[in-house]
Each structure stands twice: as structure tokens, then as C-alpha cells.
Amino acid sequence: MRFLLTDEQREFGRSLDALLGAADTPAVLRAWAAGDHGPGRALWGRLADAGVFALAVPEAYGGVGPLPVEAAVACVELGRHAVPGPVAETLAAGVLLAGAGGPVAEEWLPGIASGAAVVSLTLEGYGPYAPDADAADAVFTVTGDELRLAPGPGEPSASADPARRLFRPEPGGAPVAKGPAIRAAARAAGDTAAFATAALALGCGEELLRATVAYVKQRTQFGVPVGSLQAVKHRLADTLLGLEFARPLLYGAAVELASEVSRPGAGAGAGSAEGSPGTGAGSAEGSPGTGAGSAEGSSGAGAAVAAAKVAAGEAGYAAARTALQLHGAIGYTEELDLAWWLRRARPLRDVWGTPSACRARVLAG
Numbered sequence: 001m002r003f004l005l006t007d008e009q010r011e012f013g014r015s016l017d018a019l020l021g022a023a024d025t026p027a028v029l030r031a032w033a034a035g036d037h038g039p040g041r042a043l044w045g046r047l048a049d050a051g052v053f054a055l056a057v058p059e060a061y062g063g064v065g066p067l068p069v070e071a072a073v074a075c076v077e078l079g080r081h082a083v084p085g086p087v088a089e090t091l092a093a094g095v096l097l098a099g100a101g102g103p104v105a106e107e108w109l110p111g112i113a114s115g116a117a118v119v120s121l122t123l124e125g126y127g128p129y130a131p132d133a134d135a136a137d138a139v140f141t142v143t144g145d146e147l148r149l150a151p152g153p154g155e156p157s158a159s160a161d162p163a164r165r166l167f168r169p170e171p172g173g174a175p176v177a178k179g180p181a182i183r184a185a186a187r188a189a190g191d192t193a194a195f196a197t198a199a200l201a202l203g204c205g206e207e208l209l210r211a212t213v214a215y216v217k218q219r220t221q222f223g224v225p226v227g228s229l230q231a232v233k234h235r236l237a238d239t240l241l242g243l244e245f246a247r248p249l250l251y252g253a254a255v256e257l258a259s260e261v262s263r264p265g266a267g268a269g270a271g272s273a274e275g276s277p278g279t280g281a282g283s284a285e286g287s288p289g290t291g292a293g294s295a296e297g298s299s300g301a302g303a304a305v306a307a308a309k310v311a312a313g314e315a316g317y318a319a320a321r322t323a324l325q326l327h328g329a330i331g332y333t334e335e336l337d338l339a340w341w342l343r344r345a346r347p348l349r350d351v352w353g354t355p356s357a358c359r360a361r362v363l364a365g
Contacts, residue, residue, distance in 0.1 A: 013076070029340045033163040071254070075088070079202060079207075086120040096121065099188055119139070126351075130169050131164050133154065152170040163340060197351055201345065204341055205243050236322065239315075246311035303365055
């Protein structure tokens with residue numbers, strides 16, 4: 001199996017890195033955490049113009065996807081720059097609504113693709129919280145074979161990441177779609193959310209490692225840079241190995257998802273289309289979720305996503321622990337921009353499939 005990105009995919013990643021590097025994301029994060037979503041929504045619009053959110057939306061609804069490999073490239077960069085907002089949830093909503101089809105897909109999918117609509121959601125088996133529901137234009141919930149539009153974001157709950165607020169959506173809301181297709185679409189959406197979160201965690205870990213390496217080259221102790229000490233080198237090397245071992249699992253999961261949606265009859269909704277495994281098109285209907293270890297649907301893509309999620313999540317969290325230790329006391333200060341990445345790593349590890357749930361899904365095959 002070939003894991004190398006094409007020249008076009010690498011250039012897509014570089015273009016997002018340049019866009020986000022000029023966006024002052026720490027300032028955007030601070031504003032988002034304080035309840036000012038304006039700078040974040042402006043950045044969201046620029047990312048949409050670059051095609052990020054169209055990657056999860058079928059062409060019939062104004063998107064270009066689903067394209068799992070390109071989505072992985074994008075989410076790694078968004079994780080590296082700690083972009084605020086329900087990124088994984090919006091991408092998952094694209095898959096969910098495409099599987100549901102009908103009026104709800106026609107109403108919301110074009111807005112998701114264009115960046116006009118920010119969406120959060122909850123799915124059975126993944127916990128009751130909708131991240132950033134206060135900033136979302138819509139919050140969807142799935143219970144059984146019913147898809148509902150929540151009447152409101154609900155009350156906020158405590159979160160380890162102040163720029164990723166958690167809400168329990170208000171109960172009720174009329175069903176906007178129902179039937180067996182909703183169950184299948186929800187399983188595919190759960191896989192997409194876990195997959196996107198794995199990519200965000202990998203990017204977060206990479207930035208934590210990059211910043212830590214730069215810091216230990218500058219900080220001195222006993223007259224030498226602390227980065228020259230063997231114990232520090234070994235800790236950084238172990239962190240790098242964890243991230244590098246997670247990367248092929250992430251892109252392996254992308255290839256599995258793309259292969260699954262390219263099979264005849266595997267697409268969900270009106271926008272499904274066949275495509276090559278390297279780029280993917282259609283939707284990942286029928287792939288099982290990783291949050292609760294569901295055994296329904298096709299096992300290959302679900303198990304691959306679970307493996308990527310646990311590897312990237314654990315590697316990103318290990319990078320946070322390394323960064324915190326090697327930065328010393330300065331690592332605890334909120335004035336340090338790196339604190340936003342430090343506080344994000346553990347929630348990314350645990351959301352949309354805890355490590356134990358993902359390991360159980362991998363073992364179930």
C-alpha cells in the first residue's frame with residue numbers, strides 16, 4: 001500500500017500552513033475562549049475558501065468529496081496551528097447529512113462546503129457533549145434512527161481546553177430525517193469525526209515537539225544548551241518516534257476510507273460518487289464507529305480509524321507531557337502561546353473514541 005502523498009496533496013498542506021502561519025492563531029484562540037467568535041469565523045471562511053470543508057461534502061451539494069486523504073492533510077495543518085472551532089464535527093456532519101439525504105442535506109451541505117455554516121453534533125456512543133455548540137449555526141443529534149436539529153446549544157460544561165467549550169444540546173427538536181439510513185450515516189460520521197480528530201492530534205503533537213526542540217536549543221544549564229543533554233535527547237527522540245509511527249496509521253486509515261467509499265453501492269446520499277483509493281469520493285456509509293466499539297458495518301475502515309486515533313491521540317498527549325517537562329515552570333503559564341496546545345492535547349486524545357475504546361475496536365477487527 002502506498003502512503004506517499006502526491007505533489008498536489010503536499011502543496012495543499014503547504015498552502016494551508018502558509019495561510020494559518022499568517023493568521024495569528026494564538027490571538028484567535030484567546031478571542032474564541034473569551035466568547036468572541038468573530039476572528040475565528042473569519043479564519044473559518046478563509047479555510048473554506050481554500051476548500052477544507054468541501055472535502056467532506058459530495059459534489060452534488062457543492063463540495064468536492066469525500067476526500068479522506070486530503071482531509072487528513074488539512075486537519076494535520078489545522079491541528080498544528082490549533083485552529084479553534086468544531087472542525088472534526090463539521091466534517092463529520094458533512095458525511096452524516098450526505099447519508100441522510102433529502103431536504104436537510106440540501107439545506108445545510110452547501111453552507112458547510114462554503115464555510116457559511118459551522119456545525120456541531122452528538123452521536124450515540126460518543127458522549128453527550130457538542131463541542132463549541134454556542135458558536136455553531138446548527139447542532140445535530142442522532143438517537144437511534146432519528147436525526148434531530150437541537151433547539152439550542154444548552155448549558156456549557158467544564159472543559160480542559162478553554163477554546164473548546166462543551167455543551168449538552170437542549171433536548172427535543174423535531175426529527176429532520178429518520179430511518180435505517182440514519183444509523184448507517186451516523187456510523188460513517190463517527191468514523192469521520194474520529195479520523196479528523198486523529199489528524200488534529202497528530203498536528204498538535206508535531207507543533208508541541210517543534211516548539212520544544214527550539215526551546216531546548218536556547219535554554220542553557222551548566223553552560224550548555226539543555227538540548228545537548230542525553231536524557232533530553234532521548235525524551236525528544238521517543239516523542240518523535242510516537243508521532244512518526246502514528247502518521248502512516250493515519251494515512252492508512254485515509255486509504256481505507258477512500259477505498260470503502262469507492263466500492264459500488266458504498267456511497268451514502270445523493271452525492272455519492274466513485275473514486276480512486278488515493279483520493280476518495282462518495283461517502284463512508286456502513287463503516288462502524290470507534291467510540292463504543294460497534295461491531296456493525298464494514299470492519300476494515302473502522303478498525304483502521306481506531307488504530308490511527310489511539311496512536312495519534314497517545315502520541316500527541318505524550319508530546320504535550322514532554323513539552324511541559326522540558327519547558328519547566330514557563331510551561332504552566334497561560335501567557336505562553338504553547339499553553340493552548342498543551343491544554344488541547346488530552347481532549348483530542350479522548351474525544352470521539354477514548355484510547356481504551358479504540359483499542360477494543362482494533363481487537364474486534
